[in-house]
Amino acid sequence: MSVVVVTDSTASLPPEVAAERGILVVPLQVVIGARAHDEGSAEATPARVAEALRDFRPVSTSRPAPAAMLDAYERAAAAGAKQILSVHLSGDMSGTFESAQLAARDAPVRVVCVDSREVGVATGYAALAAADVIGRGGSVEAAAAAARDRADACSSLFYVDTLEYLRRGGRIGAAAALFGGALAVKPLLTIEDGVVTSLEKVRTTGKALARLEELAVVAAGDAAIDLCVAHLANPERADLLADRLRSRLEDNLDGREIWCGELGAVLGAHVGPGMIAVCVAPRL
Template sequence: MSRTVLVTDSTASLPPEVTEARGIVVVPLQVVIGATSYDEGVGGATPALVAEALREFRPVSTSRPAPEVVRAVYEQVAAGGATEIVSVHLSGDMSGTFESAQLAARDAPVPVHTVDTRQVGIAAGFAVLAAADVLDAGGGAAEAADAARARAAGTTSLFYVDTLEYLRRGGRIGAAAALLGGALAVKPLLTISEGRVASLEKVRTAGRALARLEELAVAAAGERPVDVGVAHLAADERAAQLAERLGARLVDNLEGRDILCGEVGAVLGAHVGPGMLAVCVSPTPA
């Protein structure tokens, strides 16, 4: 009997209880603080650890899992009885993780369907869950991979950062580079476009930026059923307030589902810095 297993990476921001319940295997990325490398996740690099290091101006960088690490995961999954694998990852334009998955898939003992979501964070996580739903309904690996791609393509990711400096340092600023120079004093609203960070709007105060973030999220939802995630780094009070307001305004869209609200993972946090607030709006599959 065929059995397909889902693999993703730690930046998908799926809670451990969800990955365990759905049988999703998570490959960690690494965070390097000073001269010490940590796996992302509990017991390794946490958002609090990264936020503290950034505030103290200690060197913080991130790295992808090596192809041989991903291949070892595929081999372990296959040894556990998997006959096919669907491997869903963050944007290949912002991390080499997807490339590692592609390289590992060449030597994997079972067929691997690799998916570049062209998204980050919980937006990629929602794509993983779409694939899981297909598999749970009896669909095949190729169908699950297509579902992940489709959901990621329909998802809107919006975020606010207190400063573009951390994105600039990490080389992830992409199209938002137009905001550099004298514009570093503004409060930028950013999005993920074609797999990269892109500038959306710029406002003069944090209060206006957060109000605008709320409006853009409501507009992205429209009249459709959606899942919504709110993420932050060291801004839990603002995140909770935003999630509460969105929950009230999008009650019909949510159809009884809760808004996911939590701290962004350590890897993404290293590139956005303390104070970041993000909203992901993902239409549910028909």
């Protein structure tokens, strides 16, 4: 293959999908206590992260080092890649994109880096859009444009039980977290221009999830979409939301399955147990 797509583990692509599409995935790291583990390893599962957070053990995350990104680029080149498209989560949320840029300078082939300005599976859908263009014989520039367009079109919506974990990770201000905790509100959040922003505040979990459903339906409109529902330690509510959206958005999905599963360990470390997220991704 003359052009290979590389992304990172926060893109939340099922391993079988990444393998089928020839997408290389570079893991971020989860640090539990004093030990660092690659996301996706047996030591860095969502369940272990949720348990550590509940037990008030220190949990943090770390970007891939430039050397790890360079290793992925070198492996792709050794397998025959002439060019590489590297698609990653928002540079305002992680240093992963910066690592990709630094590694690209020393790569044995040309590397084009794309900051998706998104997180989670929205980045994954951007990487898949790029792979679609490459599969049709398109240029790396056309694939990069498709990745940016797909990410821009995505709506990432999520509910958290508390803003405390986002505050600990520096993803939301201390004042906002204190305000939310004091009022016992259930925040609905989104990603806007690469950062977490407040969307709405409601009083109960039930109202929050009902509102999340409505916002997802509005985001879908009349478009053909892909849809993902993710959670951390909240499978029953995630399954219920996926079932409701499957029924309400049947025409938009046109037989495509909703991806529904647990959020990766890295993102889970920043949102905490109980989180529910929906990504609505219009098909371009």
